[in-house]
Amino acid sequence: MGKHFFAALRRHLNTFLTLMLVGLLFLALRWANTRLDDFTLRILRTGAVYIVAAVSYNLINGITGQFSLGPNGFMALGGYVVALLMLPVPQKQFVWFLEPLIWPLNSFSFASTWYFFGLSLLLAGLMGAFGAFLVGIPSFRLRGDYLAIATFGFGEIIFVLANNLIPLTNGPLGMKGIPELASVYWCFGWAVIATLVVSNIANSSYGRAMKAVRDDEVAAEAMGVNVFQAKMLAFVVSGFFAGVAGGLLVPLITTISPTLFTFTMTFNLLIIIVLGGLGSITGSVITAFSFAIASEVLRAVESPMNIGPIHIPGIAGMRMVVFSALLVLLMIFYRRGIFGQFELSWDWIRSLLTKAAGEEVRKKWTRGKTSS
Amino acid sequence: MSLETFIQQLTNGVSLGSLYALIAIGYTMVYGILRLINFAHSDIFMVGAYFAFYLIAVFRLPWLLSAILAVALTACVGMTIDRVAYRPVRNAPRISALITAVGVSFFLENLGLVTVGARPKPFQRPELMAKVVRIGPAAISGVSIWVPILSIGLVIILLYVIYRTKLGMAMRSVATDIDTTRLMGVNVDTVISYTFAIGSALAAAGGIMWACKYPQINPLMGIYPGWKAFTAAVVGGIGNITGAMIGGFLIGLIEIMAVAMFPSLSGYRDGIIFGLLLVFLLVRPTGILGETLKEKV
Amino acid sequence: MDTGKNIVLKLEHLTIKFGGLIAVNDFCLEIEKGELVGLIGPNGAGKTTVFNIVTGQYEPTSGTVLLEGRDITGWRPHLIAASGIARTFQNVRLFTGMSVLDNVLVSQHLRLRSPFLSAALHLPDYAREERHVRAKAMDLLERLELTPFAKELAGNLPYGQQRRLEIARALSTNPKLLLLDEPAAGMNPEETTRLMRFICRIRDEFSLTIFLIEHDMRLVMGICERIRVIDYGISIAEGVPDEIRRDSRVIAAYLGEGGE
Numbered sequence: 001m002g003k004h005f006f007a008a009l010r011r012h013l014n015t016f017l018t019l020m021l022v023g024l025l026f027l028a029l030r031w032a033n034t035r036l037d038d039f040t041l042r043i044l045r046t047g048a049v050y051i052v053a054a055v056s057y058n059l060i061n062g063i064t065g066q067f068s069l070g071p072n073g074f075m076a077l078g079g080y081v082v083a084l085l086m087l088p089v090p091q092k093q094f095v096w097f098l099e100p101l102i103w104p105l106n107s108f109s110f111a112s113t114w115y116f117f118g119l120s121l122l123l124a125g126l127m128g129a130f131g132a133f134l135v136g137i138p139s140f141r142l143r144g145d146y147l148a149i150a151t152f153g154f155g156e157i158i159f160v161l162a163n164n165l166i167p168l169t170n171g172p173l174g175m176k177g178i179p180e181l182a183s184v185y186w187c188f189g190w191a192v193i194a195t196l197v198v199s200n201i202a203n204s205s206y207g208r209a210m211k212a213v214r215d216d217e218v219a220a221e222a223m224g225v226n227v228f229q230a231k232m233l234a235f236v237v238s239g240f241f242a243g244v245a246g247g248l249l250v251p252l253i254t255t256i257s258p259t260l261f262t263f264t265m266t267f268n269l270l271i272i273i274v275l276g277g278l279g280s281i282t283g284s285v286i287t288a289f290s291f292a293i294a295s296e297v298l299r300a301v302e303s304p305m306n307i308g309p310i311h312i313p314g315i316a317g318m319r320m321v322v323f324s325a326l327l328v329l330l331m332i333f334y335r336r337g338i339f340g341q342f343e344l345s346w347d348w349i350r351s352l353l354t355k356a357a358g359e360e361v362r363k364k365w366t367r368g369k370t371s372s
Numbered sequence: 373m374s375l376e377t378f379i380q381q382l383t384n385g386v387s388l389g390s391l392y393a394l395i396a397i398g399y400t401m402v403y404g405i406l407r408l409i410n411f412a413h414s415d416i417f418m419v420g421a422y423f424a425f426y427l428i429a430v431f432r433l434p435w436l437l438s439a440i441l442a443v444a445l446t447a448c449v450g451m452t453i454d455r456v457a458y459r460p461v462r463n464a465p466r467i468s469a470l471i472t473a474v475g476v477s478f479f480l481e482n483l484g485l486v487t488v489g490a491r492p493k494p495f496q497r498p499e500l501m502a503k504v505v506r507i508g509p510a511a512i513s514g515v516s517i518w519v520p521i522l523s524i525g526l527v528i529i530l531l532y533v534i535y536r537t538k539l540g541m542a543m544r545s546v547a548t549d550i551d552t553t554r555l556m557g558v559n560v561d562t563v564i565s566y567t568f569a570i571g572s573a574l575a576a577a578g579g580i581m582w583a584c585k586y587p588q589i590n591p592l593m594g595i596y597p598g599w600k601a602f603t604a605a606v607v608g609g610i611g612n613i614t615g616a617m618i619g620g621f622l623i624g625l626i627e628i629m630a631v632a633m634f635p636s637l638s639g640y641r642d643g644i645i646f647g648l649l650l651v652f653l654l655v656r657p658t659g660i661l662g663e664t665l666k667e668k669v
Numbered sequence: 670m671d672t673g674k675n676i677v678l679k680l681e682h683l684t685i686k687f688g689g690l691i692a693v694n695d696f697c698l699e700i701e702k703g704e705l706v707g708l709i710g711p712n713g714a715g716k717t718t719v720f721n722i723v724t725g726q727y728e729p730t731s732g733t734v735l736l737e738g739r740d741i742t743g744w745r746p747h748l749i750a751a752s753g754i755a756r757t758f759q760n761v762r763l764f765t766g767m768s769v770l771d772n773v774l775v776s777q778h779l780r781l782r783s784p785f786l787s788a789a790l791h792l793p794d795y796a797r798e799e800r801h802v803r804a805k806a807m808d809l810l811e812r813l814e815l816t817p818f819a820k821e822l823a824g825n826l827p828y829g830q831q832r833r834l835e836i837a838r839a840l841s842t843n844p845k846l847l848l849l850d851e852p853a854a855g856m857n858p859e860e861t862t863r864l865m866r867f868i869c870r871i872r873d874e875f876s877l878t879i880f881l882i883e884h885d886m887r888l889v890m891g892i893c894e895r896i897r898v899i900d901y902g903i904s905i906a907e908g909v910p911d912e913i914r915r916d917s918r919v920i921a922a923y924l925g926e927g928g929e
Contacts, residue, residue, distance in 0.1 A: 061467065065465070065467055066467075067466075067467050067470045067471070069474075135650070137654065138650055138651075138653035138654035138657065139653065141654075141657060142657045142658075144407075145407075145409055145466070145470060146653055146657060148409060148470060149409070149602065149603075149606060149649065149653070150649070150650055150653055152599065153599070153603070153646035153647075153649045153650055154646070154650070156599070156642055156643065156646045157643045157646050157647060157650075160639070160640055160641075160642050160643030160646075161640075161643065163639065164639040164640055164643075267474070267478055270471065270474065274471060278467070318486055320478065320482040320485075321479065321482040321483055321486055323478075324475050324476075324477075324478035324479035324482055325475075325479055327471065327472075327474070327475035327478070328457050328472055328475035328476055328479060331457075331461055331464075331468050331469075331471055331472040331475065332457065332460040332461060332472070335461075335464055335468055
């Protein structure tokens with residue numbers, strides 16, 4: 001009876017603590033929104049979008065252990081959905097000057113209200129999920145690394161379509177003048193949702209099935225895990241949030257073109273989840289956010305500089321050299337990343353606190369003993 | 373389509389296909405032995421072309437000597453990549469090896485961008501390749517004739533190595549069962565090293581011939597040929613060398629012919645191949661010649 | 670027709686070919702409820718292949734597998750697990766990156782009722798079910814004396830405990846039939862004795878039927894009620910331990926292999 005009571009308390013305590021943290025985040029955002037300049041806010045919002053993308057990417061790569069190279073493709077799907085739905089009709093007429101935009105998209109667009117934006121983000125997510133489902137069918141029927149190939153191929157197909165389906169995407173020119181709707185609240189709101197949902201999944205029976213598939217597919221299957229289903233669920237959820245992330249990114253930077261979602265996007269996300277620890281959701285959250293800030297800082301690397309007598313002109317791409325070398329080095333020397341598969345959780349913090357408290361008590365006790 | 377253009381397109385497709393086949397063999401050999409998609413293979417292809425470019429344009433070596441040296445150097449690069457990046461993760465979870473491969477690939481591309489620059493460089497091709505040959509009514513560039521001939525020659529040498537030499541036997545043995553081979557006293561790491569060397573040499577040869585066919589080279593030139601060659605390897609049956617060749621020719625022909633017959637699709641050229649890949653994974657994931665790889669339980 | 674018998678597993682004329690090699694040839698076997706049957710034979714005789722066919726890892730070239738009269742030949746492994754067959758592996762295959770408790774919980778997944786969405790949103794019905802399966806899993810760990818390791822990573826356990834955990838994980842699927850593939854491999858005589866007692870105990874406690882492969886003759890002769898011997902994929906003998914011990918074909922098969 002007592003045991004049950006405490007178990008129940010602890011469960012609700014965790015929920016309560018999480019709610020409190022979200023509340024604090026909200027207050028911090030309100031403060032940031034009024035006090036910080038646009039440039040800083042934009043970096044923060046980008047960081048939040050990266051969290052959505054990275055956490056969902058970690059679900060398939062880190063937790064389920066299936067190597068996807070797909071987020072850029074799914075983000076592109078989501079991005080185009082939101083752009084097409086939210087771009088005002090006059091702007092559409094202005095942008096598509098060569099060939100007209102197809103009906104019915106040319107004759108309507110969502111008003112820039114929060115509920116229509118929310119709806120378009122949901123549609124962006126569903127589009128990403130649908131894309132993932134389509135790629136998942138051929139990829140998960142056999143054991144092996146077919147997912148990596150199929151997702152890369154899918155990304156390229158999206159790229160080709162975005163460049164060529166001018167009546168739908170306006171080709172390489174893309175769209176501009178998309179209303180800047182992705183406020184801090186939207187971005188961080190989705191970051192919170194993605195993090196909570198993905199960690200709920202990871203800690204549920206479905207998540208255990210996914211991890212079992214990661215650790216040993218044969219054994220998982222022999223213990224009754226439907227391997228195809230476990231992979232597919234992880235991948236579709238991952239695709240959903242990638243779609244949402246793409247849908248948030250576009251009304252954040254207000255333009256879209258095929259080059260926004262190239263393989264480099266996926267590569268950045270890969271660095272993030274590897275650095276944070278494959279399989280650690282909190283690790284991904286922290287590194288995703290840090291990455292967005294660090295990329296701004298690292299722009300310095302690419303600007304012209306003089307080292308002694310050597311003049312290095314601004315080398316575009318130096319960042320990527322550093323990042324790719326970092327990725328390889330991480331894999332060789334520090335495979336587990338910063339967090340490994342460890343999660344920052346309330347239980348962990350509490351156990352740390354109780355341990356510290358215990359330590360304190362013991363210290364006092366021994367001190368008392370020696371002094372007497 | 374007139375007979376003339378048809379013959380032109382056909383030879384064009386065959387020569388493109390033979391290049392895909394050369395690259396695909398490298399993918400399939402590494403996959404057969406390590407179950408690793410060597411994402412960096414497409415960039416090794418690019419490295420080969422650049423070696424040849426610099427040996428010809430800067431060191432002023434004769435063309436043929438440059439090409440041979442470039443192939444040898446690229447083989448060394450391939451072995452180095454295996455030694456430095458892949459060997460340390462060989463016993464790690466498979467996803468680690470894949471991530472490493474992606475990292476190496478990106479590293480080579482971006483290092484290329486930073487060191488030699490993104491601007492395409494004009495590649496000097498030998499007289500023989502540039503000359504136009506007439507077959508019946510069609511005027512065909514020498515490249516389209518020589519590339520398939522040279523490629524097939526290289527593949528014959530490769531097949532000889534694999535089926536007639538001790539090294540080849542060791543390679544086949546490692547591909548069948550790496551652990552047992554090790555127990556038999558074969559130095560598996562050396563065999564793998566040679567596999568990378570051979571695959572990289574073929575990729576370099578492919579890269580140089582590619583540069584003869586499309587005489588502009590840039591650090592990202594390997595990405596699309598690489599992925600299409602990988603598609604070819606999958607279509608042919610991954611792990612199977614003959615399959616990689618068949619797949620290569622098939623992909624090359626499909627790519628050229630689809631655009632020749634439906635010029636409006638030219639923008640979708642790359643999309644067609646990747647679409648084909650997805651369809652193939654759906655209907656015949658083991659490829660044309662592949663068998664299902666049974667996992668030991 | 671013998672209606673008095675209660676056959677759990679019935680294998681009819683199982684044959685499997687890999688390329689030109691016939692790994693298992695016309696293998697027939699019936700196992701009654703509650704029986705403890707051993708499968709022995711020299712290395713490479715096809716023992717594990719028989720297991721792999723029964724659990725669906727391989728599809729037989731011909732022949733049928735019947736579980737309590739139901740044809741399950743060629744089913745996907747997870748469906749076979751759900752229908753009541755669990756197994757362990759020759760070389761332990763745990764989910765090394767997961768805790769001991771989670772390893773056991775994975776096997777509960779096949780009976781999960783809550784839909785995915787309610788797990789993803791952690792709705793009350795899922796939370797209730799999660800509590801329930803956790804309690805069940807803890808109970809199982811308690812019965813198999815693994816409770817102290819519940820939060821430990823499975824990969825960090827000592828070898829003997831890993832073997833035990835693998836059995837616990839199999840039991841957690843709630844099987845009718847348990848297949849043990851060389852459970853005593855790598856154990857010393859003392860550990861093997863303990864294992865023998867353990868196997869008999871779980872058979873009674875969980876009312877199991879057990880089919881096992883083993884090289885350790887002391888274990889096989891000590892606990893199996895019936896033993897089947899195969900060599901080169903062909904059954905060469907069957908009987909109670911004493912009969913097998915004296916069977917000339919069995920002796921020849923083993924000596925033929927070991928006498929070189």
